[in-house]
Amino acid sequence: MLRHAARIAWKDLRIELRSREIVYTMAFFGGLIVVVYSFAFPVKPDLVRAAAPGMLWVAIAFAGTIGLGRAFDRERENDTMRALLLAPVPRLSVFLGKALAITALVMAVAAVCTPLLALFLEAPLFAAPLPLVLALALGCLGFAIVGSVFAAMLLKVRSRDVLLPIILYPILIPLFVAGVYATEALIAAPGPALDKAWYWIGFLGIYDASALVLSLWIYESLVIE
Amino acid sequence: MPALDRVHIDKLTKRYGTERALGGVSLELTAGAMCALLGHNGAGKSTLLGIVSTLVRPTGGNVRYHAAGREVTGADVRREIGLLAHASLCYGELSARENLELVAGLYDLDASASSIDVVLDRVGLDLKARDREARTYSRGMLQRLALARALLTRPSLLLLDEPFTGLDRGGALALGAELGALRDAGAIVVVVTHDLEAIAGRTDHVAILRRGQLAFEERGSYSYDQLKDLYHRYAN
Amino acid sequence: MNKAIPVLAVLAAAGLAATSYAVFTYAPFEPVLLFNQKIFYFHVAHAFMLFVAVGVCGLCSLVYLKKRSPRWDDVALAGAEVAVLFGAAVLISGSIWAEAAWDKWWVWEKRLTMSLLLWLVLVGYVLVRRFAGASAERLAAGLAVFGTLGVPFVYTMVDKGDHHPQAGRDGNVMTLTGPMKIVFWACVLTFLLWFLTLVLMRVQSARAEREIRELREQGLDAGLFT
Numbered sequence: 001m002l003r004h005a006a007r008i009a010w011k012d013l014r015i016e017l018r019s020r021e022i023v024y025t026m027a028f029f030g031g032l033i034v035v036v037y038s039f040a041f042p043v044k045p046d047l048v049r050a051a052a053p054g055m056l057w058v059a060i061a062f063a064g065t066i067g068l069g070r071a072f073d074r075e076r077e078n079d080t081m082r083a084l085l086l087a088p089v090p091r092l093s094v095f096l097g098k099a100l101a102i103t104a105l106v107m108a109v110a111a112v113c114t115p116l117l118a119l120f121l122e123a124p125l126f127a128a129p130l131p132l133v134l135a136l137a138l139g140c141l142g143f144a145i146v147g148s149v150f151a152a153m154l155l156k157v158r159s160r161d162v163l164l165p166i167i168l169y170p171i172l173i174p175l176f177v178a179g180v181y182a183t184e185a186l187i188a189a190p191g192p193a194l195d196k197a198w199y200w201i202g203f204l205g206i207y208d209a210s211a212l213v214l215s216l217w218i219y220e221s222l223v224i225e
Numbered sequence: 226m227p228a229l230d231r232v233h234i235d236k237l238t239k240r241y242g243t244e245r246a247l248g249g250v251s252l253e254l255t256a257g258a259m260c261a262l263l264g265h266n267g268a269g270k271s272t273l274l275g276i277v278s279t280l281v282r283p284t285g286g287n288v289r290y291h292a293a294g295r296e297v298t299g300a301d302v303r304r305e306i307g308l309l310a311h312a313s314l315c316y317g318e319l320s321a322r323e324n325l326e327l328v329a330g331l332y333d334l335d336a337s338a339s340s341i342d343v344v345l346d347r348v349g350l351d352l353k354a355r356d357r358e359a360r361t362y363s364r365g366m367l368q369r370l371a372l373a374r375a376l377l378t379r380p381s382l383l384l385l386d387e388p389f390t391g392l393d394r395g396g397a398l399a400l401g402a403e404l405g406a407l408r409d410a411g412a413i414v415v416v417v418t419h420d421l422e423a424i425a426g427r428t429d430h431v432a433i434l435r436r437g438q439l440a441f442e443e444r445g446s447y448s449y450d451q452l453k454d455l456y457h458r459y460a461n
Numbered sequence: 462m463n464k465a466i467p468v469l470a471v472l473a474a475a476g477l478a479a480t481s482y483a484v485f486t487y488a489p490f491e492p493v494l495l496f497n498q499k500i501f502y503f504h505v506a507h508a509f510m511l512f513v514a515v516g517v518c519g520l521c522s523l524v525y526l527k528k529r530s531p532r533w534d535d536v537a538l539a540g541a542e543v544a545v546l547f548g549a550a551v552l553i554s555g556s557i558w559a560e561a562a563w564d565k566w567w568v569w570e571k572r573l574t575m576s577l578l579l580w581l582v583l584v585g586y587v588l589v590r591r592f593a594g595a596s597a598e599r600l601a602a603g604l605a606v607f608g609t610l611g612v613p614f615v616y617t618m619v620d621k622g623d624h625h626p627q628a629g630r631d632g633n634v635m636t637l638t639g640p641m642k643i644v645f646w647a648c649v650l651t652f653l654l655w656f657l658t659l660v661l662m663r664v665q666s667a668r669a670e671r672e673i674r675e676l677r678e679q680g681l682d683a684g685l686f687t
Contacts, residue, residue, distance in 0.1 A: 007330050015318040079312035083374075085280055087331040088304035146607060153600055157593050167589060167600065170582040171607045174614035181622055199621070207614055214610055221526040222603045225241075225281045225596060241595035245678050282529065438682060 001096075004089040008097025012071070013104060022070045022105060027112040030063035034113055038120045052123035053183035057139070057176045059113045064106040064143050065165050071102055072151040081155055085224070095148055095219045102144035103137075110136045125183070128192040131201060132183065138204035139179040145211045146171055152223045178203045228381030229305045230256035231291040232277065232413060238285035239272050239437075246272040248437040249286065254430075256381070258444075259404060259414040261424050261452075264434035264460050270417040271386055273434065277415070278306055278384050290382075304332065307380025309388045313371040317360030321350055321370050324359060325377055332378045341377070348373045364391050372400070382413045389420040397423040421456065425449035433459040466665065469658040476651030483644045500561070502645055504554035506652040507547045508576055513656065514544030515579050518586065519609025522602035531671060534598050537605060539663035541586045543656060548580035574619050582608035 016022055037055045041047060075081035084094045114136070118125040125132065150167050154160035182200035185193040232254040239247040247269045254260055262270050275281035277288055279302060290297045290305075297305070308314065315324040322341055329336035345355055348369040354362060359370060368391065375383065385404070389397040401423045408414045408429070416424055425448055433441040433455065441459040484502050521537035524530075555573045560566050567573075582604065589601040680686055 004331065007327070011316070011319075011327055015316060018318050074316075077312075078317060079310060079314055080316055082280055082308070082310075082312075083314040083328075084331075086278060086303055086306060086308055087328075088300040088333075089331050090300065149607075150600070150603060153596065153603060157596060157600070159592060159594075163589060163593055163600070166585050167604050170578070170585050171604065171611055173578055173581075174611050174618045177618050177622065178614075181618075181624075203614070203617065210610060210614075211607070214607065218523070218526055218603070218606065221529075222599055225275070225599070242597060243674060244595065248678065248682060284529070436681070 001090045001093045004093035005096035008094060009100035012101035022067050023108050026063045026067040026109050029066060030059045030109045030113040031116050033059040033062060034116045034120060048121045048123050049187055052117055052121055053180045056113055056117050057179045060110055061176055063109045067105050068102055068147045068151050069164055072155060076155050091220050092216055099144045099148040102148055103141050106140040106143055110140060124187050128186045131197050132186050135179055135182040135201050138208055139175060142175045142208040142211055145215055149215050149219060175207055227292040229290050229292050233289040236286035237276060237283050240284045246437055250439050252432060254413050256413055257408060257411045258429040259408045259427055260430040261428045262415060262417045262432050263456055268434040269437040270434055274384050274386050274417055278308055279303055305381045307375040307378060307383045309371055309375045310386040311390055313367045315359050315370055315374060318358055320357055321355045328374055328377055344373045344377045365396060368392060383407060385416045387418055389418055389423045401427060421452040422449055425452055435460055466661050469654055473654035473658050476654055480648045480651050500554055500558050502648045504558055506648040507550045509649055510652050510656045511544055511547045511551055511576055514540045514547060515609060518544060518605045522605035526602050535664045535667040538667060539660045541583050542663055543659045544583045545587055551576045571619050575615055578615050
């Protein structure tokens, strides 16, 4: 099953590498959000420390949702999602493959937004880089897991563009908030509050694991009409 | 893995929310037979095909697949199914070759260049086009790729949903002949179509759906005029 | 079930009358807020019902997904709609209480925050049911299941997070004693009866809708209406 999932993920990434459409537009959109924030809030040191984590995760959420929608739209163009589900591979590998590919895409957005935010707002986001990367990775993974389930379901629905955030955001609130808390702890003054940061990173890990288990259990009953 | 030789559809019902797409359809499909599924838009043909292809879950009733007397379920059934729809089921950003390599990988088949070329030769896809991205193809070429995709896995149950739309007369007749050949080779072929001319004289089984129910079902071969007459009588 | 509804409704009405009387005469004044505190009986009882409704919706959605039986979907829908109602009651009464206690129309107090977040999931559920077209039941069921899974995470997040300074909350309902405790639990029981009445009525109407539809289809098939 994992072999097929990897094959499907690699197919997605190969297509993306060829056209780079989603990655460019997502990353640019994320960057734009950061620029807008820079004007929305005055750049004072303590305000920045307080606001930057939230800004980062909101940018990831918005740009991620758009990218998620686009990635699944691709499967809609020639009805290839049907082809994937028809293949004799376990349907869960279709899910895992897409989730892995989406994780990579959203991480690319995070990779753009984080340095930009650090630059424009003079936010010390890289005070503790390793835990930050882990927090971002876990956040992107959780987003991709839940997102892949619902985006697949919304493929043929008419108002899917607005329904995707309506469904995803309430479910993902614990994920984003935990990410914010973790990031906050990592840029705290005078030094990163590592205990707190690891607590919330652990929270993210457990959230991801539960979301994954639940998705594996009900994916087929959700996605097959 | 023996090929499917019988599909038993038993009192199939499908509801989408408040709408009933199928209301108790029963049908028996056999190997080496082409079944034409006719009816107006919204009669339930695509839904029926969707359920038989395991992509849609019925609200009531079931579909049973048999091979050499034994029942087949799950992924083993999917392995034997080939689907040809209006959409190409192929990725526009990948070339014909890459698309077929992907399919071969998913179906655990020989993905060597030669075996892929054999199938592409059979459908008549231009040599130079095979390594170009599929979104640069014309409609006719895309149809050929879609057919190649369906044939690559050597399906014993071939399901076709409006395969003749967009094809010119020659293309439609060629596809009809190809389907006849597959039927002769022992496959179960089910064609949903409005193009009675393309399947005239080739069918072994005709079923007409009306508002989700079977209005007519008979085994036999029918000429174009006979099909038109049946359609007018039963599809309304 | 048809017989249960009037019984429950009568019991709930009686309970409402009794507890209203008790709240205003029997229950003593709470030292800090005096009269204004009495909204707590209404507010917290509804909050309990909100959580029950979330659980019902989530669980029934899960069973519906696994079994695809419309009966379970009816209950999930009823649970969600009643949850939206009760949730609105919690949020509004919570707002009134906040104004009385802290002079602000909203506070990010733990339980209020949690109620808001859960309420959002259920409002989403109802919206999806209405606007998502043919696959609405599946989508909404998925939302309910994932949303319910998130409840412990939301709780931890609200509990351990430090974004919002906690407005001083008057203790845990478990530490109530004497008359206040009796009145409180009587209120909970009353609103539970009220909750069950509403849910059962909604389930009944959903079931009736389905039956009418099925009968109509049978009629159409038999050629009765042209």
